[in-house]
Amino acid sequence: MGSQVQRKPRILCLHGFRTSAEILKKLVLRWPATVLEKLDLVFLNGPYPAQGKSDVEGIFDPPYYEWFQANQDFTEYTNFEECLAFIEDYVIKNGPFDGFMGFSQGAILSAALPGMQRDGVALTEVPKIKFLIIISGAKFGGSKLGHHKLTSTAFSSPLECPSLHIIGEMDSMKPESTGLLESFVDPFVINHPKGHTVPKLDEKGTEVMLGFIERIQKTMPTDEE
Numbered sequence: 001m002g003s004q005v006q007r008k009p010r011i012l013c014l015h016g017f018r019t020s021a022e023i024l025k026k027l028v029l030r031w032p033a034t035v036l037e038k039l040d041l042v043f044l045n046g047p048y049p050a051q052g053k054s055d056v057e058g059i060f061d062p063p064y065y066e067w068f069q070a071n072q073d074f075t076e077y078t079n080f081e082e083c084l085a086f087i088e089d090y091v092i093k094n095g096p097f098d099g100f101m102g103f104s105q106g107a108i109l110s111a112a113l114p115g116m117q118r119d120g121v122a123l124t125e126v127p128k129i130k131f132l133i134i135i136s137g138a139k140f141g142g143s144k145l146g147h148h149k150l151t152s153t154a155f156s157s158p159l160e161c162p163s164l165h166i167i168g169e170m171d172s173m174k175p176e177s178t179g180l181l182e183s184f185v186d187p188f189v190i191n192h193p194k195g196h197t198v199p200k201l202d203e204k205g206t207e208v209m210l211g212f213i214e215r216i217q218k219t220m221p222t223d224e225e
Contacts, residue, residue, distance in 0.1 A: 008040040009216055011133070012090075012097040014106030018054035018064040021045045024103055026060070027198035032206050038213050042097070046106075047086040048079060067105050075146040083109070084122045084150070091126045098220060099131035103198050104173070107137035108145065111180055114161040115154030122150060131162040131216040135198055138176030139183055145176075155183045162219070164188040164212040166205075170195040188212045 015024040021043035028041065046065035054064040069078040087109075091097055102110030114129045116122035123129070138144055140151035163184040167177040173196060181187050190208045192199040201209055 006217055007220060008038060009098045009131070009213065009220060010040040010096070011042065011099050011101050012087075012095075013041055013043045014067065014087075014100065014102040014110055015043070015046065015065070016104030016106055016136075017066050018050040018052070019056055019060065019103075020063060020065055023056065023060045024106070024198065027103075028101075030200045031209075032201060035201065035206060035209050035213070038210075041101070042094070044087075044090060047083055067109055070145075073146075074144060077148045080148050081150065084116070088123050088126060091123070096127050099129060099133070099216065101133035101135070102137065103135040104137075104196065107134045108140070110134060111137045111163075111183070112140055112151045112154045114159050115156070116150055118159075119153055129161060130219050131164075131212075133164045133166070133212075134177075134180065135166040136168060136171055136173050136177055136196055137165060137180050138173055139180045142176050142179050144173075158185045159183055160185050162186075162188075162212070162216055164190065164209065166190045166192065166199065168195050168197065168199065169193045172196060188215070 013024055015021055025043045046067040048066050050064035050066055051069065068080045068083045100110040100113060110132050111134050113123060117129060139155055141147045141155060165177060165181060165187055167174060167189065169191065188208055190205040192205060
């Protein structure tokens with residue numbers, strides 16, 4: 001009889017606004033090997049080339065991408081449904097994925113996916129999302145972002161989907177990131193002293209991350225060796 005082998009959680013990673021898969025990958029790969037060796041990470045570029053200046057110009061090389069567009073006060077969105085179709089198509093062709101990880105715009109999008117999937121308005125052709133890792137996130141219908149019609153009930157009741165939230169003390173999005181916690185049941189949280197970035201993980205952050213990985217692995221089947 002073969003022994004049971006714990007499969008690595010396979011995660012689709014969504015970058016921030018006007019950055020790229022390559023940039024998010026560089027930042028995440030600074031995490032400790034003890035974390036990275038337990039995860040199977042896939043980094044995806046957004047469907048739209050950046051339609052304006054990127055905040056990371058001069059820090060990280062182009063090209064830059066975005067997932068969807070919004071007006072100045074975040075009450076109207078463009079290409080949101082097309083973005084969801086793009087992600088679903090990628091998952092169908094390259095999945096399955098167990099969970100999503102997102103930073104900034106990618107985190108806002110990731111946070112809304114389980115509720116939209118539950119409501120039958122997104123990712124209806126792919127397996128249920130098992131967990132989320134949210135870095136500098138916010139929620140549609142929160143203090144800063146209006147709803148898109150597809151997200152109108154995404155946060156109507158607390159989401160059972162296991163979640164880890166990474167929140168920066170100096171991040172301008174900290175109030176939105178903190179407000180997002182109430183939309184999830186028993187969220188894991190890593191606080192860091194930096195701003196709007198993907199932080200390195202200190203000893204405490206690493207401990208929380210490893211605890212979260214252990215938690216999500218309980219929901220996943222093992223492979224026979």
